Amino acid sequence: MTTTATVEARGRTASTRSPGAARGPRRTGRIRRIGLPYLLLLPALLLELLVHLVPMAIGIVMSFKELTQFYIRDWGTAPWSGIDNYRMSVDFNAPVGDALLHSFLVTCGFTLLSVALCWLIGTAAALYMQDTFRGRGLLRALFLVPYALPVYAAVVTWAFMFQHDNGLVNHVLHDQLHLTDEPSFWLIGGNSFVALLTVSVWKGWPFAFLIVMAGLQNIPKDLYEAAALDGAGLWQQIRRITLPSLRPVNQVLVLVLFLWTFNDFNTPYVLFGRAAPQAADLISIHIYQASFVTWNFGTGSAMSVLLLLFLLVVTGAYLALTSRGRRRADA
Amino acid sequence: MRSIRAAAVGAVTMSLALAASACGGGSSTGGGSNDSPKTLTYWASNQGASIEVDKKVLQPELDKFEKQTGIKVKLEVVPWSDLLNRILTATTSGQGPDVLNIGNTWSASLQATGALLPWDAENFGKIGGKDRFVDSALGSTGAQGKDPAAVPLYSMAYALYYNKKMFADAGLSKPPATWDELIADGKKISTGGKWGLGAEGSNLSENIHHAFVFGKQHGADFFTSDGKPDFTSEKAVAAIKQYVDLMATDKIIAPGNAEYAQNQSLSDFAKGKTAMVLWQTASATLKNLGMKDDDWGVAPVPVPSGTPGTGTNVNSMVAGINLAVFKNTRNRDGATKFVKFMTSDDEQKLLNTAYGSIPPVRSAQSDAAFNSPATTVLKDTLAKSAAALPQVADESQFETTVGTAVKELFADAAAGRPVTTASVKAKLEKAQQQMPAK
Numbered sequence: 001m002t003t004t005a006t007v008e009a010r011g012r013t014a015s016t017r018s019p020g021a022a023r024g025p026r027r028t029g030r031i032r033r034i035g036l037p038y039l040l041l042l043p044a045l046l047l048e049l050l051v052h053l054v055p056m057a058i059g060i061v062m063s064f065k066e067l068t069q070f071y072i073r074d075w076g077t078a079p080w081s082g083i084d085n086y087r088m089s090v091d092f093n094a095p096v097g098d099a100l101l102h103s104f105l106v107t108c109g110f111t112l113l114s115v116a117l118c119w120l121i122g123t124a125a126a127l128y129m130q131d132t133f134r135g136r137g138l139l140r141a142l143f144l145v146p147y148a149l150p151v152y153a154a155v156v157t158w159a160f161m162f163q164h165d166n167g168l169v170n171h172v173l174h175d176q177l178h179l180t181d182e183p184s185f186w187l188i189g190g191n192s193f194v195a196l197l198t199v200s201v202w203k204g205w206p207f208a209f210l211i212v213m214a215g216l217q218n219i220p221k222d223l224y225e226a227a228a229l230d231g232a233g234l235w236q237q238i239r240r241i242t243l244p245s246l247r248p249v250n251q252v253l254v255l256v257l258f259l260w261t262f263n264d265f266n267t268p269y270v271l272f273g274r275a276a277p278q279a280a281d282l283i284s285i286h287i288y289q290a291s292f293v294t295w296n297f298g299t300g301s302a303m304s305v306l307l308l309l310f311l312l313v314v315t316g317a318y319l320a321l322t323s324r325g326r327r328r329a330d331a
Numbered sequence: 332m333r334s335i336r337a338a339a340v341g342a343v344t345m346s347l348a349l350a351a352s353a354c355g356g357g358s359s360t361g362g363g364s365n366d367s368p369k370t371l372t373y374w375a376s377n378q379g380a381s382i383e384v385d386k387k388v389l390q391p392e393l394d395k396f397e398k399q400t401g402i403k404v405k406l407e408v409v410p411w412s413d414l415l416n417r418i419l420t421a422t423t424s425g426q427g428p429d430v431l432n433i434g435n436t437w438s439a440s441l442q443a444t445g446a447l448l449p450w451d452a453e454n455f456g457k458i459g460g461k462d463r464f465v466d467s468a469l470g471s472t473g474a475q476g477k478d479p480a481a482v483p484l485y486s487m488a489y490a491l492y493y494n495k496k497m498f499a500d501a502g503l504s505k506p507p508a509t510w511d512e513l514i515a516d517g518k519k520i521s522t523g524g525k526w527g528l529g530a531e532g533s534n535l536s537e538n539i540h541h542a543f544v545f546g547k548q549h550g551a552d553f554f555t556s557d558g559k560p561d562f563t564s565e566k567a568v569a570a571i572k573q574y575v576d577l578m579a580t581d582k583i584i585a586p587g588n589a590e591y592a593q594n595q596s597l598s599d600f601a602k603g604k605t606a607m608v609l610w611q612t613a614s615a616t617l618k619n620l621g622m623k624d625d626d627w628g629v630a631p632v633p634v635p636s637g638t639p640g641t642g643t644n645v646n647s648m649v650a651g652i653n654l655a656v657f658k659n660t661r662n663r664d665g666a667t668k669f670v671k672f673m674t675s676d677d678e679q680k681l682l683n684t685a686y687g688s689i690p691p692v693r694s695a696q697s698d699a700a701f702n703s704p705a706t707t708v709l710k711d712t713l714a715k716s717a718a719a720l721p722q723v724a725d726e727s728q729f730e731t732t733v734g735t736a737v738k739e740l741f742a743d744a745a746a747g748r749p750v751t752t753a754s755v756k757a758k759l760e761k762a763q764q765q766m767p768a769k
Contacts, residue, residue: 188746189743
């Protein structure tokens with residue numbers, strides 16, 4: 001309320017001095033009052049328009065065109081293809097649609113697992129770091145290392161470690177712990193899903209850790225003290241105080257992790273190159289292949305739009321559900 | 332609460348917009364000009380052992396060119412893994428270099444975009460005429476019946492490199508000439524952690540080159556005469572199965588090679604872990620990896636029977652690099668002068684010696700510098716038994732789709748899953764269905 005009041009006050013003082021005051025100070029003041037926030041938003045809106053909405057619109061136009069290498073130099077001249085690109089993308093009995101569906105399902109499974117693990121590990125670590133102990137600061141800094149490293153360097157290192165012949169992973173699992181009969185392949189074949197998930201969780205959980213840790217700072221200490229007095233154990237305190245208090249934080253955290261993971265391109269690309277193994281064929285790589293490897297830019301755009309719609313629906317539903325739940329809890 | 336909601340909405344918008352704007356583009360027009368006569372940008376492909384090596388080789392030549400013509404050439408060496416994407420981006424945005432290297436197999440694909448300056452009789456006249464170049468190299472400069480989209484710069488061919496000591500240790504006196512001999516020799520060598528043959532199973536281009544040669548030997552072309560994909564013929568399936576079987580059933584390629592894509596098989600060769608590799612112009616790299624010239628020998632890539640030649644005894648693709656000019660260059664005359672300079676006899680001798688490749692320029696090819704045993708094999712192969720990859724607009728998609736199919740088959744072989752005629756056919760069917768619909 002305080003900010004609104006200040007803006008209102010400022011608006012009023014300014015309006016009395018302006019030439020437009022002849023039309024009545026109250027009215028101009030209201031226009032200013034309503035206009036100022038929008039004026040302040042304008043640069044951001046313009047940039048948003050330029051950086052995101054215009055390319056998005058172009059992408060949507062492209063998805064209705066037959067855009068191959070013959071037209072990329074001047075894509076405006078590419079012939080219209082109606083909804084052919086979309087029809088091809090969702091025809092699950094034909095190869096293009098079938099491959100897209102496969103890739104979509106792989107991505108869903110991968111995202112669910114990765115987000116769940118990131119959240120679990122991040123939350124557990126944050127809870128653990130609540131207590132003060134020697135070396136907490138150092139450990140906390142260490143936990144954030146994966147988050148601070150350049151993605152490319154980190155993933156390339158993982159790719160080295162996952163190598164069949166000279167990789168550290170096989171060296172430990174096979175040569176030292178004798179857990180496998182033969183060194184496994186991690187970068188090709190079915191295990192590539194595990195490799196991808198490992199790197200993704202390694203990369204993602206420090207973010208969850210950071211956010212949850214920040215959220216924990218906001219929970220009043222006396223709540224715990226009161227609970228302890230009433231005889232609540234550690235688990236009960238976590239269930240009844242910590243988790244409900246973290247709810248709004250978790251709502252955003254899970255959503256952001258979901259979107260990042262679902263759209264992640266860097267990890268699979270650096271790990272596997274331009275032809276990802278089928279088991280780890282994430283949708284971002286799949287769309288990249290359709291566009292830039294087979295030069296079917298129209299189909300690639302259509303797939304992008306479909307992905308966008310899917311994410312919009314999921315996100316909308318998620319926001320609606322979680323905020324309704326919260327309102328009920330508030331009431 | 333409100334700020335959290337706002338943050339959520341912001342994050343959502345950002346991510347969604349990023350998802351949808353993955354494809355962007357612009358347009359470009361015009362056929363070039365001479366607005367900027369004093370400078371040129373040149374994208375060179377990575378030919379030497381590293382980008383630094385290339386800069387060391389090329390920079391003195393560019394300085395020489397600047398002294399002769401007063402035109403400053405800005406050099407950028409682009410790694411192979413990025414080159415095609417970079418060219419594609421430059422094509423879409425119109426913001427490309429003036430002169431660039433392209434893999435010669437991409438000629439027809441890039442020609443189809445219309446971004447490259449066509450080399451008609453007039454343009455060829457400015458660099459000394461088409462007759463200066465050998466025919467096999469000209470065969471990979473664009474679709475038949477059209478003016479070439481590029482000019483040959485370095486020529487290469489595949490050969491069989493073998494480790495002399497490992498051969499002697501296994502009691503073998505000469506390199507194999509047929510596949511049966513290669514498999515028999517490979518089996519003799521493949522014991523105790525040593526392997527007969529190396530491969531780059533995850534390198535799509537490498538896969539497609541071998542798929543093409545095996546295809547030729549089986550009489551398969553991968554494209555019909557009117558340019559439609561034809562990946563699933565019995566002959567094509569048999570060809571690719573034969574190649575992957577070198578790992579799957581003959582077991583002369585180490586399973587680990589299935590995930591190689593960064594020339595690891597060449598370093599295995601230099602370390603004495605692998606006795607043979609099928610490679611194009613490996614000599615400079617082998618030296619870099621610490622091998623002496625006497626340690627290895629070169630022989631033609633094996634054929635089904637008899638000696639290498641045309642038809643089903645083709646044993647290499649026409650490999651090489653072409654030089655192209657972007658149509659919308661702002662220094663068309665300078666770009667042409669630069670192409671003339673790079674294809675001049677002197678530069679051809681110098682550059683091809685540095686890279687261990689063969690000059691596609693006739694007069695330079697006959698120079699004594701290209702008479703070593705290794706280059707003689709490559710020269711013979713190019714002259715007698717190499718074929719150009721299909722010069723069709725969809726060639727680059729063929730490279731990636733069939734290359735991926737072979738990669739997946741190698742993954743199966745490495746994991747011990749059976750590679751059968753049916754499984755090869757299924758992968759090739761999938762590859763064909765990914766090709767742009769006509």
